[in-house]
Amino acid sequence: MQSLTNIRSISYLKSHAAQISEDLEKNGNPYVITQNGEASMVIEHVSQFQEKEALIAALKIIALGEQDRLLGKGITAEESRAQLLATRLTRK
Template sequence: MKYSAQIKPISYLKSHTAEIVTQLTETREPLLITQNGEAKLVVMDVQSFEEQEQTLALLKMLALGNREIEQSQYRGAADVFAELDKEE
């Protein structure tokens, strides 16, 4: 697993929680938590999480759009604009 975040054991999370919150909020870099030497979870600030969720939503929309194009399930721009003009 390639990961550029800081890596800390779960004991560090337990004993430095307030410090971690401050650090993550300031740096916006995620923290990888390990347990028994294995990666178990990622801790990140809320703003980074929300941005990541928005990015994933956009990527899903792009993938759906590409699939529809591949399956010829689309209308030309001229048709769409003509329909919009009729609705006015």
């Protein structure tokens, strides 16, 4: 996990938005923005946000698959291979 070294006030954000944007592009370290002395938001580069969203989506798919497995739904690897082979043979 990244250390949160970029802790700034909301007034700093207002007056240095372009500089923060450039720093995010260059270094990628997110900024924690405070309001009245308490953390209010985190600003990160869009590529970091997209990576996190993709990871969350993958983890959700894995969790759904695990739920199905625990409920006895699904097929074995051998059954899956047989289905794939049968599908390939019928498409030829």
